[in-house]
Amino acid sequence: MRIQMVVGVFLVVIGVAILVFGGFTYTTTRKAVQVGPVGIVAEEKKRFSIPPVIGGVLVAGGIILLIAGRTRP
DSSP: OOHHHHHHHHHHHHHHHHHHHOEEEEEEEEEEEEETTEEEEEEEEEEEEOOHHHHHHHHHHHHHHHHHHHSOO
16 A cells, blocks of 8 residues: 555544544643642543544545545655
């Protein structure tokens, strides 16, 4: 398999994942209160959104690479 086709498949998979999920959520922890040796930890959930346009561009680019990789020079 050519490297061009591998990159094309990778771009299509990542693009479809972006279109389906639209981003990802992660959790951060921080110290809310610290009194001597005792402390309270707060967890915050944050969302990182990725615009669907980027997913569409990745899918289109991957398909173009797959088509270009199939043709023989």
